[in-house]
Amino acid sequence: MGHDSAITELLALLGAAIVAATVFSRLGLGPILGYLVAGAVVGPWGLGIVSDPGRIAQVGEFGVVFLLFLIGIELKPARLWVMRRLVFGLGTAQLLFTGAALALLAWFLLDVTPSAAVVIGCGLALSSTAFGLQVLALRNQLSSHWGRASFSVLLMQDLAVVPLLAVVPLLGGGPHLTWTDLGLGLGRTALIVGGVILGGRLILRHALRLIAGSRSTEIFTGFALLLVLGVGWLMETAGLSMAMGAFLAGLLLADSEYRHQVEIDIQPFRGLLLGLFFMGVGMEIDLDGLWRHELLIAGILAVVLPLKTLVLAILARFWGLAPGEALRTALLLAQAGEFAFVLFAYASRNGVLPPALGAPLVSAVALGMALTPFMVALGDLVAPRLRGWSVPVDPPFTPSDEGDKAPVVIAGFGRVGETVARILIHLGVPCLAIDLNPENVYRGRRDGFRVYYGDASRPEILRAVGARQARLLVVTLDNATAVERTLETARRHFPALPVHVRARDASTSARLVGLGAALAVPETLESSLRLGAEAAKAGEADPEALAELLRTLRRDNYKGLVRELDPTS
Known part of the structure; x- marks a missing residue:
């Protein structure tokens, strides 16, 4: 077969398939019948484009x-x-x-x-x-x-x-x-x-x-x-x-x-x-x-x-x-x-x-x-x-049967993701995690966690692990670009799913909230709160006043703390 003939056949196949599948789908007959008709039209018994x-x-x-x-x-x-x-x-x-x-x-x-x-x-x-x-x-x-x-x-x-x-x-x-x-x-x-x-x-x-x-x-x-x-x-x-x-x-x-x-x-x-x-x-x-x-x-x-x-x-x-x-x-x-x-x-x-x-x-x-x-x-x-009595041979599959669904999905199973998973499991909250690092996946499964290999920024992966049924997505990836991609994917394809993300600092946290995160936790600010709280305890500060201050500073995605520490605020 010559080069031009091969190109002609390829273009005919693609064109006929796209047109027929689209038309038959719009008619409610499904793409399969469209493919069959397209094949009959361009085949040897039709127009003879494909010999x-x-x-x-x-x-x-x-x-x-x-x-x-x-x-x-x-x-x-x-x-x-x-x-x-x-x-x-x-x-x-x-x-x-x-x-x-x-x-x-x-x-x-x-x-x-x-x-x-x-x-x-x-x-x-x-x-x-x-x-x-x-x-x-x-x-x-x-x-x-x-x-x-x-x-x-x-x-x-x-x-x-x-x-x-x-x-x-x-x-x-x-x-x-x-x-x-x-x-x-x-x-x-x-x-x-x-x-x-x-x-x-x-x-x-x-x-x-x-x-x-x-x-x-x-x-x-x-x-x-x-x-x-x-x-x-x-x-x-x-x-x-x-x-x-x-x-x-x-x-x-x-x-x-x-x-x-x-x-x-x-x-x-x-x-x-x-x-x-x-x-x-x-x-x-x-x-x-x-x-x-x-x-x-x-x-x-x-x-x-x-x-x-x-x-x-x-x-x-x-x-x-x-x-x-x-x-x-x-x-x-x-x-x-x-x-x-x-x-x-x-x-x-x-x-x-x-x-x-x-x-x-x-x-x-x-x-x-x-x-x-x-x-x-x-x-x-x-x-x-049709109506009638029947006893099903086997129960139907449900998401709970499949074992790949959970109320909380964790994107990233490094040190932060594993900590989140341990807290949830200790409190009896089912969760599963996805990670692109095979060593993290291997370590997590070895320790008994439900961890799968996959790219959380791809909507198909999130859909496969049950993002549509989940109550929360927690993004703990340490790569800022990957965090943003995953957040954007979740907001675009699963708009009803709340997303909590890990952020480097206050400015990153603000940007992620602007992109649609329900909560963005900045590592530097949270660590400063922990250090400040321990220092206050050592100085014999009033425990109730300290707890109230921490609640105030954490409120509204750390806005109170950002105003004090971030000169751009």
Whole structure:
């Protein structure tokens, strides 16, 4: 591809994505549908500006990888264990019942071999991880009952992709793979997964501490990317998907003090690459083929969407979800997903799937994914009208469950920040701290404090540690510029959050109050008060008069003391 052609494709992709995502978001349909339409327009079946959609989709798949990593980092192993009944119960039941029903229908209606019917049934039973999780994230529903049920089903489906791909050659009757080979392959996969978990537990935290010690945001971000892609590559060599490897990497970091900073660094890559992924899916829609196979494609959608919705809604009710929640879960996961593309292509190469069915199936899957926003909107319309008794399988996530929220957030965990934390903990007030110095983070966690690595001047970090729910932010950083940046960030993004800051002197204190600090404590003035008070006690001053004087001098951000000591006042 020439340089000019590459620039043309890039400009077309960016322009189409921005325009379509903006228009569809304003229409209330969400950006995902906009990306799909943009991909269909600029792809080979539309204007033909992008001639190789496979290359775009391949790059875009990294968006799914980063999405699974961020989901993993939010889901601590203990919570995953709590969800085991949903993952292995509801998820397995959905695959078995939906896959079997679709396989039987494919066998009778499409006149294919039993092996091809199994592949078609299993492929269409899989849902779109990218669509499902993105919709849940955009709606902030991952912590809801139906969000957790949907995630559990998607996770089980992703786990099932590996054995499904391994069985395809056997279904095709290929002599190059035996059941012994399959067993050895699964054993190799288990060894690599175990090795990654063990290695991650032993060296990952130390490696992050070493990298963080460089005090370079670029190096830390680069290491985060290396971690996600490296573990994903290891899992891919073991037969798992890169997305599952990234999910595993996220789980390894879920209890780490570095999780928030890593999460914030990865977020921009996820959003950009997911947009590319959805555009790649749009490019897979063969507009010419739609007219040639319109009845077959319409028939596939007419069977798959209602059947998956019905089966999953019944199963979700059986697993304890309320009627409305069960319907939302079923409608969100009614489409087939991105792994169906992989499974169908692999089955075609191994002679399991008839070539004539490949293109219609791919188009049906892509169109089903495009219909997801409308299915979700239907759930929003119908679900509130449904009522029924249910016992949730697991309690929903709340901020108190997450362990990363507290009434008081401390920015900076040096000598001042640690002192503030000790006072609060002694009085029974929950608090947590964030600091960019990995040694401060290590020392604090070693001593039992809740300290996380992160840049407090970034709104995403403050949001991640619960600044929106906190009652107070205490900024104890010893760098004046960092203090001002953090204060400005807090005032701009969390205007209702009071901020108390540490200041060098009276003039700095006055400037910080002018920037919006509720309280600015100057180190020099406070130390002078302490020394003056001790001197007064030594001189046998009246204790009540001394206490009243100290209260007066501290009142209104030390204005009384500033008038006496600061000649500029």
